[in-house]
Amino acid sequence: xxxxEVSPKLKEDIAHLAIxxxxxxxxxxxxxxxxxxxxxxxxxxxxxxxxxxxxxxREVPADAGRFSARHKERPxxxxxxxxxxxxxxxxxxxxxxxxxxxxxxxxxxxxxKS
Numbered sequence: 093x094x095x096x097e098v099s100p101k102l103k104e105d106i107a108h109l110a111i112x113x114x115x116x117x118x119x120x121x122x123x124x125x126x127x128x129x130x131x132x133x134x135x136x137x138x139x140x141x142x143x144x145x146x147x148x149x150r151e152v153p154a155d156a157g158r159f160s161a162r163h164k165e166r167p168x169x170x171x172x173x174x175x176x177x178x179x180x181x182x183x184x185x186x187x188x189x190x191x192x193x194x195x196x197x198x199x200x201x202x203x204x205k206s
Contacts, residue, residue, distance in 0.1 A: 095114065096111060110123040115191050117174065118194050119177035124194050130190055130192060131188070135200045137156075138154060139153075140174075141154035157170075159171060
């Protein structure tokens with residue numbers, strides 16, 4: 093989990109704290125989305141999984157999953173995933189589920205069981 097590098101000259105005001113809380117790979121500055129929302133709740137936060145359909149292999153969105161209860165550093169926590177909001181020159185780094193949502197937050201649609 094890499095945060096954006098910030099200058100030591102930044103002040104302790106709200107705008108500068110938001111920049112310091114932003115993770116490399118997020119679509120925009122953390123905290124600019126709906127209050128109380130996290131990246132885990134966003135439709136763009138997921139991994140890609142390869143699935144074979146007939147003779148063709150496709151990539152489909154997949155859930156990041158959770159760490160095992162015996163994991164040394166983060167037992168039972170959500171694994172990191174990518175922010176897949178298409179933005180030119182954005183870093184493709186995994187960000188944690190607990191990252192504060194940005195302005196491109198789009199709530200996940202509940203999966204319908206048909």
